[in-house]
Structure formats: structure tokens, C-alpha cells
Amino acid sequence: MGWQETVTQTVTGLGLDLVDLERSAGGLLRVTIDLPWVPPQEGQPAPLPQFVTVEDCEKVTRQLHYLLEVEGLEYRRLEVGSPGIDRPLRHEVDYIRFEGQMIDLTLKAPIGVTDSAVAASRKKFRGTLERAEDGVSWQIVWSDEPERKPGQRVSKKRLPLPMQALNFELSDVQQARLAPIVNFKGRQTSAPGSVSE
The missing domain is CATH 2.30.30 (SH3 type barrels.)
Known part of the structure; x- marks a missing residue:
């Protein structure tokens, strides 16, 4: 199994979504995860947003350490994190x-x-x-x-x-x-x- 398949199966197997996977030439493997999104039911209020926790990241990190070693896939450093406020839209x-x-x-x-x-x-x-x-x-x-600066006056005309x-x-x-x-x-x-x- 390759990098993409191993990481995807690991993340989805833990009930999370893989947002991004990046491998750098220096051996960094960066994995971005998110909670799965379930569309709100029609007529129901939208649920409050939930976010990836540090515990979610730790769980994926531990599992990937084990599986990447078993698969013989080499890397120098592994980072697992949330998508952040500039989350990519891919699908x-x-x-x-x-x-x-x-x-x-x-x-x-x-x-x-x-x-x-x-x-x-x-x-x-x-x-x-x-x-x-x-x-x-x-x-x-x-x-x-243009965005107005606080206190900036704009002509009414x-x-x-x-x-x-x-x-x-x-x-x-x-x-x-x-x-x-x-x-x-x-x-x-x-x-x-x-x-x-």
C-alpha cells in the first residue's frame, strides 16, 4: 500500500476526514484532518460547529506511527493537525x-x-x-x-x-x-x- 492509501484508510478508519496530505523532500509528512460533515436535516436547525481536538490529532499520530513503520514507508517528521481558518475546499x-x-x-x-x-x-x-x-x-x-478603516469618514454622496x-x-x-x-x-x-x- 502507498502513502495516500495508508493515510486515507487510517484517518477514515478512525472516523475522521482526510483534508490534505503533503510530503516534502525533507521527509516531512503533514496530515490535515477534520471531523466528518453531516448536512443538516431539512427543517432542523444547523448543528453547532465542532472542531478537531488535540486528542483527535494524537490518536491519528499514534496510529500512523505504527502503520507507517509496518508498511515500511519512511519519513523524518510527522505532523497531524486541523485545517485551520483557511481550510482548503477540494471536493x-x-x-x-x-x-x-x-x-x-x-x-x-x-x-x-x-x-x-x-x-x-x-x-x-x-x-x-x-x-x-x-x-x-x-x-x-x-x-x-475598499474596506473602510475604523473612524474613516465616507462622503454621503x-x-x-x-x-x-x-x-x-x-x-x-x-x-x-x-x-x-x-x-x-x-x-x-x-x-x-x-x-x-
């Missing part, structure tokens, strides 16, 4: 789970949008993830309005920039992540620690 279920959240999106190639203020060469966007009207593809919605939307398919995406936005007035997102050897 359709990730997009469904985080619909309505602010994301950072990088496309594989620019999507030229005619009759729009979007530059034809633009590939990076930050905005709200939404399901497109066709119910199949996705869209990102944003405004290029100044019109806000319009909202823009860009439809995309998952096959168009090079990388998508939750936007790491921290609200210091209250906890909006949380990412408990990780275990490193």
Missing part, C-alpha cells in the same frame, strides 16, 4: 458545506467576462460562495469596494461599488480556501491546535 461536499462563507478563489485560467468591470486577465477573487442559479455550477459574489458575480465550475478551480478573516470582537471561527512530532 463538491466542501463547497456545499461552506456555501455562504467568504472564500479566496484562484482559477486555473482567467475567465474573460465581457460587459463587466472584471479584468479579463483576473484569476484571483475573494467573495461569498453561492450556488449558481442553474443549481449545478457555483458562483463567487463580491464588491471591489459617494455611491457604493456594485456587487459582482462570477460563475465557475469546480474544474475551473486551481485553489479555493476559506478566507482567513478574524473577528476580534467575538469568535467567528476557531481552529484548535495541532500535534507535531
